[in-house]
Amino acid sequence: MVVSTEVVQRWGGGGHGVPVTLQEFLADRGMGAAQPRPALDLAAVDVRPSRIAAEEIAGLGCAYEYDDMVRLRCSGGFSFIDLCRRRWSDSALPAVDVVLLPRSHDDVRRILDAAREKQWAVVPFGGGTSVVDGVDVTDRLTVGVAFWEMNSVLDLDSETGEVRVQPGIGGPELERWLEARGFTWGHIPQSWERATVGGYVATRSAGQTSTGFGRADATVTNLRIAAPIADFDLGRAPGTAAGPDLKQVFLGSEGSFGIITEIGLRVRPLPEKKVYEGLLFPSFVAGKRAFRQLALDRVPADMMRLSDAEESAVNLAMSGLSGITKQAFDRYTALRKVAGGCLAIVGWEGPADVVAARRAHAYTVFRQFGAVRLPATVGRSWEKNRFTAPYLRDDLLDAGYLVETLETANEWSQLDATYKAVHEGLRGALGDPLIGTHLSHIYPTGASLYFTVITPLADDPVAQWKTAKAAATQALVDTDATITHHHSVGRDHAPWLTGEVGESGVDLLRVIKAHVDPQSLMNPGVLGLG
Numbered sequence: 246m247v248v249s250t251e252v253v254q255r256w257g258g259g260g261h262g263v264p265v266t267l268q269e270f271l272a273d274r275g276m277g278a279a280q281p282r283p284a285l286d287l288a289a290v291d292v293r294p295s296r297i298a299a300e301e302i303a304g305l306g307c308a309y310e311y312d313d314m315v316r317l318r319c320s321g322g323f324s325f326i327d328l329c330r331r332r333w334s335d336s337a338l339p340a341v342d343v344v345l346l347p348r349s350h351d352d353v354r355r356i357l358d359a360a361r362e363k364q365w366a367v368v369p370f371g372g373g374t375s376v377v378d379g380v381d382v383t384d385r386l387t388v389g390v391a392f393w394e395m396n397s398v399l400d401l402d403s404e405t406g407e408v409r410v411q412p413g414i415g416g417p418e419l420e421r422w423l424e425a426r427g428f429t430w431g432h433i434p435q436s437w438e439r440a441t442v443g444g445y446v447a448t449r450s451a452g453q454t455s456t457g458f459g460r461a462d463a464t465v466t467n468l469r470i471a472a473p474i475a476d477f478d479l480g481r482a483p484g485t486a487a488g489p490d491l492k493q494v495f496l497g498s499e500g501s502f503g504i505i506t507e508i509g510l511r512v513r514p515l516p517e518k519k520v521y522e523g524l525l526f527p528s529f530v531a532g533k534r535a536f537r538q539l540a541l542d543r544v545p546a547d548m549m550r551l552s553d554a555e556e557s558a559v560n561l562a563m564s565g566l567s568g569i570t571k572q573a574f575d576r577y578t579a580l581r582k583v584a585g586g587c588l589a590i591v592g593w594e595g596p597a598d599v600v601a602a603r604r605a606h607a608y609t610v611f612r613q614f615g616a617v618r619l620p621a622t623v624g625r626s627w628e629k630n631r632f633t634a635p636y637l638r639d640d641l642l643d644a645g646y647l648v649e650t651l652e653t654a655n656e657w658s659q660l661d662a663t664y665k666a667v668h669e670g671l672r673g674a675l676g677d678p679l680i681g682t683h684l685s686h687i688y689p690t691g692a693s694l695y696f697t698v699i700t701p702l703a704d705d706p707v708a709q710w711k712t713a714k715a716a717a718t719q720a721l722v723d724t725d726a727t728i729t730h731h732h733s734v735g736r737d738h739a740p741w742l743t744g745e746v747g748e749s750g751v752d753l754l755r756v757i758k759a760h761v762d763p764q765s766l767m768n769p770g771v772l773g774l775g
């Protein structure tokens with residue numbers, strides 16, 4: 246296994262520089278003076294040597310890796326702070342002592358039994374796209390468990406519409422496999438190119454079409470888990486009243502209670518029709534009201550995303566509209582009273598007649614709130630570029646910008662307060678950063694808010710972001726929003742978990758942890774446990 250420094254430091258590709266359109270936008274916003282900060286040569290940085298000898302793992306019967314880059318890759322995620330550490334740290338980097346590569350549930354069982362005997366900490370690693378410090382190491386002897394050889398589809402029950410997979414399979418591989426058999430899972434987050442199904446369910450991830458397809462955890466029908474104390478096989482019939490749903494204990498447990506080794510997922514037939522379109526609303530408030538109306542009517546689109554004015558302006562600036570086309574666009578939007586308005590992307594998937602009916606209803610509502618449909622290229626362009634943001638982040642980091650995101654959800658009646666408080670918190674900490682915000686992941690009672698922050702790097706970028714993130718998270722707590730809608734808790738959000746679930750809620754998590762993992766081996770520190 247060869248892992249290049251590129252894979253550890255960057256999302257990939259890139260190196261093309263920040264697009265001129267974005268450079269100009271940032272300059273207009275008074276942020277043109279960032280000092281470029283290219284990544285250090287990681288190959289020249291020391292990685293903590295392994296302290297677990299090969300003889301100690303020889304009996305486990307699975308492959309393993311001691312290579313420094315492989316160990317480093319499995320010792321961190323992809324948050325801004327993870328990237329700061331791997332791009333700009335010139336001191337030795339801690340890493341798991343060895344990366345184990347099980348092929349089956351039984352291999353995982355043997356690993357956990359050995360960990361219990363030898364007191365190894367165990368860090369499960371999916372795609373390493375955690376943005377909340379969900380993958381990290383301490384001073385303890387630690388084995389990373391990566392699922393690169395546990396990435397198969399186990400079976401498909403096409404009559405039921407259920408597929409069973411191993412945790413290491415990635416979204417693109419799973420979708421290709423399903424598509425060949427006429428099905429789709431439809432969980433497509435922005436990290437799709439790197440993340441794994443095991444990671445999605447361990448963090449309760451939400452994809453871009455979660456409004457229609459459901460968040461990852463909502464599609465799980467069955468889980469097989471190896472925990473230090475025992476194995477669990479949870480999830481039977483499509484509905485049950487057999488006590489609390491114990492699957493929920495492990496969904497979102499972030500490797501803290503055990504390793505998810507097999508996953509049953511609800512899938513659906515490939516859609517006959519897919520439509521993604523762009524609209525412009527006169528304001529964020531108008532767009533939010535339209536989205537809320539569709540949610541209340543119980544006919545939301547499958548994908549609904551509404552950008553605020555700042556995010557819309559960035560998207561428009563980067564769309565490449567210029568010259569006569571831009572003038573025509575400006576005239577068109579001014580005439581329809583949506584100039585400087587808020588961009589929405591909406592998408593429907595399913596049988597053609599159902600898509601037509603849902604779409605017709607949606608447009609009746611959108612028109613009531615003053616929306617104007619944009620040319621078909623806008624929706625197509627969103628589909629084409631839906632995965633580009635992390636590549637752009639690489640280039641912005643090189644150019645000397647802090648780029649990070651945070652997210653939440655709240656009830657319809659509280660969303661404005663949360664939006665305002667988070668913006669105030671971020672501005673209080675960072676001055677006048679660019680904050681692009683969008684509303685997405687629509688529920689009958691509310692929605693998610695997602696914030697992207699860009700500002701020139703300070704001398705100590707880690708402290709810079711930690712201060713801003715603390716202010717923003719406090720704003721979430723103060724406005725009764727969740728501390729995370731889909732990024733999960735990791736170690737970053739753990740200090741705020743008590744505010745979310747109460748002392749007794751955290752105590753309950755501790756009791757579960759003490760039962761399934763009495764030696765606190767599993768991913769220590771995640772969820773504030775162990």
Ligand SMILES: Cc1cc2nc3c(=O)[nH]c(=O)nc-3n(C[C@H](O)[C@H](O)[C@H](O)COP(=O)(O)OP(=O)(O)OC[C@H]3O[C@@H](n4cnc5c(N)ncnc54)[C@H](O)[C@@H]3O)c2cc1C
Pocket residue numbers: 322323324368369370371372373374375376379380392412433434435436439440441442443444445446447448449450451452453498499500501503504505506635731732733768771
């Ligand atoms: C650019 C970017 C875009 C993103 N976009 C989205 C988005 O649109 N929606 C969204 O929800 N999230 C998003 N994320 C966050 C991240 O992709 C998700 O949290 C994802 O679910 C993590 O999957 P992974 O396979 O990379 O898991 P990892 O990062 O490897 O692990 C995440 C956590 O799960 C644990 N874990 C992994 N596999 C297992 C297993 N088999 N058993 C037990 N525990 C396990 C790990 O120990 C860790 O605590 C994004 C992240 C990035 C960097």
